[in-house]
Amino acid sequence: xxxxxxxxxxLPLISDEPVIHANGFICRxxxxxxxxxxxxxxxxxxxxxxxxxxGVAMCKPEKRVIIIDGDGNILMAxxxxxxxxxxxxxxxxxxxxxxxxxxxxxxQRSLSGKIKLEQxxxxxxxxxxxxxxxxxxxxxxFLKLKELxxxxxxxxxxxxxxxxxxxxxxxxxxxxxERFMGAIT
Numbered sequence: 001x002x003x004x005x006x007x008x009x010x011l012p013l014i015s016d017e018p019v020i021h022a023n024g025f026i027c028r029x030x031x032x033x034x035x036x037x038x039x040x041x042x043x044x045x046x047x048x049x050x051x052x053x054x055g056v057a058m059c060k061p062e063k064r065v066i067i068i069d070g071d072g073n074i075l076m077a078x079x080x081x082x083x084x085x086x087x088x089x090x091x092x093x094x095x096x097x098x099x100x101x102x103x104x105x106x107x108q109r110s111l112s113g114k115i116k117l118e119q120x121x122x123x124x125x126x127x128x129x130x131x132x133x134x135x136x137x138x139x140x141x142f143l144k145l146k147e148l149x150x151x152x153x154x155x156x157x158x159x160x161x162x163x164x165x166x167x168x169x170x171x172x173x174x175x176x177x178e179r180f181m182g183a184i185t
Contacts, residue, residue: 001135003097003158007033009138010068010095010156013146018184019066020053022046022073026097030068031169038183041169041176047076050084050094057089057151060184064091064146071098074117084151085125092151094126095142099160121153131155 003025011034020040021027026049027041040056042049053067074081074096084092096117118131128148130141138156145152171179 001133001156001158002161003099004029004161005135006097006138006156006158009135010142013139013142014066017064017066018056018060018180019068020049020056022049022067022069024070024072025166026068026070026073027169028166032166036183037179040180041171043169043173043176047073047080049073050077050080053092053094054080054084054087054089056184057092058087061089061091063184064093065089067092067094069094069096071096071117075115078120081121081124081126085121088125088127089151090149093142093145093154094121094151095154095156097156097158099158118153118155121155126151126153128152129155131157133157 007029011030016038018038018040021030021042023042023044023046030039031041040052049069050067053065057065084094098117118129122129127150128145130145130153132138132141132154141154145154
């Protein structure tokens with residue numbers, strides 16, 4: 001399955017939840033397909049979407065919070081998995097799109113082909129962990145995790161093939177922050 005196909009499956013399942021997007025093709029793809037005020041797009045700051053998502057989940061326990069991350073971002077800040085598990089926000093779903101490369105910088109191989117990120121999440125203490133490899137499995141897996149007490153982790157394996165012509169997020173960091181803060185208050 002292609003990364004774009006994963007997004008096409010998961011984005012319609014998101015309603016009013018705040019969503020924190022990792023930098024690179026993760027935020028670019030989501031922006032192109034479904035821009036919304038409750039989306040926080042990382043512009044740079046690789047590896048920090050999970051930290052910001054944890055903070056939002058802790059400050060807004062009444063809201064389901066979703067992080068859409070990439071394998072490279074997770075590998076950049078593995079310690080955040082342990083922090084999320086230790087804080088154990090019941091309202092958090094951490095989705096990782098894993099294409100085994102740093103695609104937006106030239107498709108250099110990441111370590112996720114050798115390191116099973118879902119096992120790292122599970123051993124860190126995430127309450128529910130699922131790994132899927134087929135597009136047809138995304139909807140059921142995501143909806144299941146939306147019903148379960150978190151923190152929850154969903155690894156979606158995709159092939160490296162994001163479309164390099166996908167435009168960049170056109171909002172400034174200030175606009176992203178203002179829109180997002182307004183949407184979650």
